[in-house]
Amino acid sequence: MTSSTTLWYASRATGFVALILLTVVFAAGIGISRQARIPGLPRFAVTDLHRNLSLLAVAFVAVHVISAVLDTFVSIPVLSAVIPFASSYERFWLGLGAISFDLMLAMIITSLVRGRLNRLTWLAIHLTAYLSWPVAFLHSIYSSGDLRHGVLLDLSLGCAVIVGAAVIWRLVSVVRRLPRAQRVAAQLAAAQPAAGSPPRRTPRTLPPRTAR
Amino acid sequence: MTGVKSAAGGAARQAAAGLPRLLPPVPGDPEELTEHLARHGRPRYHGSALLHAVKSAGLTGRGGAAFPTHVKLAAAKEAGHPVVVANGAESEPASEKDAALLYHAPHLVLDGLALAADAIGAGRAYLYLHAGHAARIQKALTERRNLRLDPVAITVVAAPARFLAGQETALVSRISGGPALPTFDSRRVTERGILVQNVETLAHLALISRHGPDWFRERGTRAEPGTMLLTLHAGGRPRVTEQPIGVPLRSALGLTDAAAVLVGGYHGTWLTAAAVDSLTLDNAALRQHKASLGAGVLAALPHGSCGLVETARVTRYLAAESAGQCGPCLNGLPRMAGALAELAGPRPRRSTLHDVERWAGLVTGRGACHHPDGTARFVRSALTVFGAELKRHASGECTATERAPVLPLPSGYAAPTTEEAWR
Amino acid sequence: MTTVRVNPIACDGHGMCAELLPELVTLDEWGYPIVDRRPLPPGLERVARKAVAACPVLALKLVSPPPPVSSGA
Numbered sequence: 001m002t003s004s005t006t007l008w009y010a011s012r013a014t015g016f017v018a019l020i021l022l023t024v025v026f027a028a029g030i031g032i033s034r035q036a037r038i039p040g041l042p043r044f045a046v047t048d049l050h051r052n053l054s055l056l057a058v059a060f061v062a063v064h065v066i067s068a069v070l071d072t073f074v075s076i077p078v079l080s081a082v083i084p085f086a087s088s089y090e091r092f093w094l095g096l097g098a099i100s101f102d103l104m105l106a107m108i109i110t111s112l113v114r115g116r117l118n119r120l121t122w123l124a125i126h127l128t129a130y131l132s133w134p135v136a137f138l139h140s141i142y143s144s145g146d147l148r149h150g151v152l153l154d155l156s157l158g159c160a161v162i163v164g165a166a167v168i169w170r171l172v173s174v175v176r177r178l179p180r181a182q183r184v185a186a187q188l189a190a191a192q193p194a195a196g197s198p199p200r201r202t203p204r205t206l207p208p209r210t211a212r
Numbered sequence: 213m214t215g216v217k218s219a220a221g222g223a224a225r226q227a228a229a230g231l232p233r234l235l236p237p238v239p240g241d242p243e244e245l246t247e248h249l250a251r252h253g254r255p256r257y258h259g260s261a262l263l264h265a266v267k268s269a270g271l272t273g274r275g276g277a278a279f280p281t282h283v284k285l286a287a288a289k290e291a292g293h294p295v296v297v298a299n300g301a302e303s304e305p306a307s308e309k310d311a312a313l314l315y316h317a318p319h320l321v322l323d324g325l326a327l328a329a330d331a332i333g334a335g336r337a338y339l340y341l342h343a344g345h346a347a348r349i350q351k352a353l354t355e356r357r358n359l360r361l362d363p364v365a366i367t368v369v370a371a372p373a374r375f376l377a378g379q380e381t382a383l384v385s386r387i388s389g390g391p392a393l394p395t396f397d398s399r400r401v402t403e404r405g406i407l408v409q410n411v412e413t414l415a416h417l418a419l420i421s422r423h424g425p426d427w428f429r430e431r432g433t434r435a436e437p438g439t440m441l442l443t444l445h446a447g448g449r450p451r452v453t454e455q456p457i458g459v460p461l462r463s464a465l466g467l468t469d470a471a472a473v474l475v476g477g478y479h480g481t482w483l484t485a486a487a488v489d490s491l492t493l494d495n496a497a498l499r500q501h502k503a504s505l506g507a508g509v510l511a512a513l514p515h516g517s518c519g520l521v522e523t524a525r526v527t528r529y530l531a532a533e534s535a536g537q538c539g540p541c542l543n544g545l546p547r548m549a550g551a552l553a554e555l556a557g558p559r560p561r562r563s564t565l566h567d568v569e570r571w572a573g574l575v576t577g578r579g580a581c582h583h584p585d586g587t588a589r590f591v592r593s594a595l596t597v598f599g600a601e602l603k604r605h606a607s608g609e610c611t612a613t614e615r616a617p618v619l620p621l622p623s624g625y626a627a628p629t630t631e632e633a634w635r
Numbered sequence: 636m637t638t639v640r641v642n643p644i645a646c647d648g649h650g651m652c653a654e655l656l657p658e659l660v661t662l663d664e665w666g667y668p669i670v671d672r673r674p675l676p677p678g679l680e681r682v683a684r685k686a687v688a689a690c691p692v693l694a695l696k697l698v699s700p701p702p703p704v705s706s707g708a
Contacts, residue, residue: 042654081677190546543665574669
């Protein structure tokens with residue numbers, strides 16, 4: 001087994017692991033906005049998971065890229081990791097990988113300097129996650145044939161299902177969230193004496209807290 | 213505009229007391245420029261001399277917070293690129309004094325606005341008021357523009373019919389082109405160079421500019437000099453009157469008998485009749501009863517009306533007028549309103565009273581503005597003053613014989629549900 | 636003297652602050668933070684910064700000096 005093959009295997013393996021990690025990062029990110037909790041863990045566990053795994057994912061992507069560049073079997077310029085469509089090998093599908101990686105870097109860098117940024121700017125960049133993951137997924141499926149059969153295919157589809165479910169979960173909450181102008185009237189209607197005894201915790205008869 | 217009369221005791225007594233200062237002695241149609249100048253003469257103190265005069269006079273804000281005006285003027289001047297806003301958005305349903313002032317003596321307000329702008333070096337001046345009043349003041353503005361009376365152009369900005377429209381940060385948001393919603397900023401509005409003054413404060417300032425600080429101090433108390441406009445609800449139509457600060461509360465109210473009195477408007481405090489008898493019209497005295505003058509609303513609750521029913525009605529209005537931006541206010545005020553409605557009815561649950569008290573504590577100090585604080589103060593004072601009535605309701609009885617509402621609310625009122633309602 | 640403050644408009648009741656800084660922040664019955672206005676004890680500064688960073692909407696802030704006297708609501 002030549003070192004070239006080792007590098008090639010390393011690139012494919014780290015690429016696949018990165019995809020799995022990014023799936024969890026994506027789901028955790030949605031979980032934060034939905035105020036979801038991992039049973040038995042404190043609230044900030046979801047935040048920590050999201051942040052730490054995103055950094056780990058970047059590390060795996062870096063190894064994925066470097067091992068592919070170092071491998072001499074095909075010629076992939078190092079800059080094609082961040083400049084889309086700069087590689088003559090699999091120009092389009094690698095290009096998608098670069099796009100996804102660029103967006104990931106933007107999200108992470110803006111998150112590191114969040115305190116100095118306008119919140120809307122930070123949010124706009126973070127919303128590109130909805131583009132970054134699908135693009136990474138397509139890059140994964142089509143850059144090499146690995147994920148198109150067998151266990152890896154099943155796992156990849158599983159990742160897609162998880163991300164799809166997370167997106168639907170998020171969309172549902174966006175649709176159900178009351179616009180500010182309507183929240184007070186809704187709370188007033190629910191707080192009428194005839195509505196029955198109001199328990200201490202926020203009852204389900206009132207709009208959910210996150211639909212503020 | 214009807215409803216403006218001199219205080220109980222007649223015009224003669226008022227005139228002897230050097231009153232009224234602000235409104236014309238016989239208010240009828242809006243005072244035109246020539247009449248205004250004939251009554252008051254021309255301003256004498258300008259610029260830093262005026263700032264000095266306002267400081268010596270001890271003028272405090274008449275919009276409800278009673279903050280020393282000279283401090284605000286100095287702070288806005290120092291902040292750089294100052295701007296002045298005359299706040300005439302009288303959103304308190306029970307208050308009519310700003311409306312009366314803007315209608316009967318618009319030039320006094322506009323003088324004050326122009327003088328303040330000149331004194332702090334403001335490049336722009338705004339007049340912020342509800343749409344109806346904006347239309348009525350156009351004539352006065354045109355008169356002044358034709359004579360190039362004011363050094364700064366005055367821009368009129370319409371305020372929506374929201375309780376919070378006159379709140380300082382909501383006002384700034386509206387004038388900047390956004391909705392009249394309170395904002396959260398670490399810096400005070402004045403520190404950003406925006407001077408917001410109630411129209412009555414500016415009217416007093418315009419008079420100080422003519423007659424000087426000593427004249428201003430001829431009425432009122434040493435700590436709280438001057439006079440103030442009141443809106444009185446003591447049977448019949450509400451009346452706007454001007455009183456020196458410090459007079460006995462009962463004589464200001466011009467009342468013989470009441471079950472209780474609401475002092476300071478819907479963010480104010482209920483007081484017992486006995487307390488009212490012992491108090492004077494100044495914040496130093498009222499503070500001992502955890503009350504304050506606010507924007508000068510005094511409303512008497514007649515015997516035969518139920519204080520809890522009135523409080524419940526107003527609390528529901530206050531809850532509906534929440535901006536809905538802050539969790540504690542959004543959750544707490546509607547629940548308090550529901551609880552008050554239950555307490556105003558027969559046989560409320562015992563837990564409801566504890567709930568209201570807990571919620572009042574929870575919402576205080578936890579919003580971006582003081583709307584929850586004021587509402588909690590109003591509700592708590594009701595629970596104290598109407599304690600006996602609470603007990604009667606618990607056994608299914610109510611002393612009220614009169615069903616007609618006492619405290620005014622906008623007619624045909626419904627809670628706002630659109631973004632447009634805040635512009 | 637540094638104090639902890641929450642922007643009540645930005646706050647969405649995620650509750651990370653109360654978990655990370657229970658000495659100064661508790662949650663009310665609706666999930667919104669009740670913040671102690673005492674000056675931040677020096678030993679808690681590191682944890683407080685973590686809490687500020689953990690807030691998903693950046694509603695928690697460390698403020699110094701304490702806010703000036705109110706100039707009116």
